[in-house]
């Protein structure tokens with residue numbers, strides 16, 4: 001754990017929450033989160049609102065030899081998309097750069113009688129957000145990444161069972177810099193309005 005936050009008072013926790021920004025692989029170095037810390041992130045993800053307790057997501061840690069296998073898949077997808085060898089090597093490097101990578105897979109039950117697909121997707125988003133927030137609170141940087149390769153048949157077959165959707169990969173590691181963060185999209189005023197009933 002980079003910065004112990006076990007007994008963080010509520011205000012401090014909220015302050016930490018409000019300082020989360022994504023940090024990309026260029027600015028992430030070892031160590032990445034341990035297995036125990038990853039388990040905490042997944043526990044946080046499991047606290048996302050989940051209508052019907054469907055758990056419409058799975059996380060898949062890419063560790064050890066699997067990183068090289070993922071690099072091969074990224075390179076093959078790049079070639080299939082028409083990139084040259086330099087482009088394929090660059091994409092392969094993307095698989096190897098983050099100290100820890102976790103794939104995010106959605107399993108949406110399109111025919112569910114009570115919980116429509118959009119509610120299940122909302123849960124997936126909540127899970128992703130909670131996961132990243134837990135990483136941040138533990139002192140790690142992270143960023144959700146996708147790209148056209150999430151739709152590459154070789155990659156989807158490798159990560160997904162039939163009917164599942166590959167959302168992308170969370171890159172995780174120790175941040176080498178403080179994220180300044182993007183604009184907060186107009187802030188609270190843009191995001192919160194009174195509904196007046198008319």
Ligand SMILES: Cc1cc2nc3c(=O)[nH]c(=O)nc-3n(C[C@H](O)[C@H](O)[C@H](O)COP(=O)(O)O)c2cc1C
Pocket residue numbers: 020021022023143144145146147167168181182
């Ligand atoms: C499902 C999903 C896929 C994403 N894919 C990419 C991506 O491929 N490349 C990228 O630069 N940002 C991607 N993003 C956006 C970043 O993860 C990040 O949210 C964005 O840069 C804004 O930063 P913030 O999280 O600090 O607001 C994706 C976000 C989501 C939710």
